[in-house]
Amino acid sequence: MATENPNNNNGIVEFKNLMVDYSDGDIVILDNVRDLSEIKPIKPMTNLIGLCVKGSIVMTVNGKDSKIKEDDILFCPPNVKIDHCVFSEDFECKLLCLSNHVVQGLLRDKISIWNRAVYINQTNIIPMSRACKEDFGQYYTLIRSKITSNHGSSREIVQTLIRALLIELCDVLETSNGRGEEPRILLSKQIFNRFLNILSNVEVKHQPATYYAERLNISPKYLTMLCRQYSDKSASEWIIQYTLDDIRYYLTDLNYSIKEIAFRLGFSNISHFGAYVRKHLGVSPTKFRAQL
Numbered sequence: 001m002a003t004e005n006p007n008n009n010n011g012i013v014e015f016k017n018l019m020v021d022y023s024d025g026d027i028v029i030l031d032n033v034r035d036l037s038e039i040k041p042i043k044p045m046t047n048l049i050g051l052c053v054k055g056s057i058v059m060t061v062n063g064k065d066s067k068i069k070e071d072d073i074l075f076c077p078p079n080v081k082i083d084h085c086v087f088s089e090d091f092e093c094k095l096l097c098l099s100n101h102v103v104q105g106l107l108r109d110k111i112s113i114w115n116r117a118v119y120i121n122q123t124n125i126i127p128m129s130r131a132c133k134e135d136f137g138q139y140y141t142l143i144r145s146k147i148t149s150n151h152g153s154s155r156e157i158v159q160t161l162i163r164a165l166l167i168e169l170c171d172v173l174e175t176s177n178g179r180g181e182e183p184r185i186l187l188s189k190q191i192f193n194r195f196l197n198i199l200s201n202v203e204v205k206h207q208p209a210t211y212y213a214e215r216l217n218i219s220p221k222y223l224t225m226l227c228r229q230y231s232d233k234s235a236s237e238w239i240i241q242y243t244l245d246d247i248r249y250y251l252t253d254l255n256y257s258i259k260e261i262a263f264r265l266g267f268s269n270i271s272h273f274g275a276y277v278r279k280h281l282g283v284s285p286t287k288f289r290a291q292l
Contacts, residue, residue, distance in 0.1 A: 029143070047077055049074065054091065058086045060083045074125055078233075199239065209236055247261070258285045
């Protein structure tokens with residue numbers, strides 16, 4: 001059974017009664033998902049990427065019936081409700097679970113493509129071409145070999161390989177679009193897309209929602225409504241997510257002092273910055289940097 005852990009800040013799904021092949025707190029890999037007869041409705045707080053390697057599954061994703069067959073890839077962002085799963089007897093699936101902040105970190109320069117596909121166009125299922133399947137298989141073989149390695153840098157190598165795989169998948173996602181939708185619906189998605197693009201590209205992300213709403217010429221209330229509609233997160237939650245990604249990124253660079261990072265990211269003083277990091281990451285900036 002797959003369930004979300006409400007006390008887990010990383011947003012990783014716990015898989016009870018299933019063998020997890022790899023888990024490092026932000027990344028969970030299940031090499032061969034077969035026995036899912038006990039699965040319950042789930043609304044995971046993590047990004048799910050599944051490759052159906054055999055058989056098929058019919059399920060309801062956010063109220064919409066979907067079928068995944070052999071060689072299909074499933075994309076599910078956090079808070080997508082998965083229910084009414086019916087599996088074929090020969091069903092086999094490889095499942096990759098990624099926390100939000102690891103996706104942000106690994107896809108730093110490609111994150112707008114990912115967000116546009118999974119949140120705006122709500123792309124859930126994509127058939128793989130033969131070439132894509134071969135590439136996926138090669139990446140997966142490499143990742144599996146590094147998982148079993150006792151090399152001290154295996155975690156970094158696994159994350160690097162997953163980043164390469166995600167970039168390949170972003171190229172696939174770019175071919176998906178929101179054609180055929182009513183203009184009013186498409187316009188609202190465009191506004192949400194512009195919000196994510198602004199948030200991704202602005203240097204100081206730690207701004208109130210009103211700052212972004214003004215740049216979009218809409219009200220903060222309407223901005224949060226759009227965010228809830230397309231991602232089940234508020235505008236403030238998106239701002240925090242992107243801000244924390246920048247914090248993690250700069251804390252890995254020892255060329256910047258804690259004070260320099262605080263002012264670079266728009267915090268008025270180092271005390272405010274320290275309180276923000278402790279609130280959202282659980283430790284002080286210095287301790288978090290030491291952990292990294």
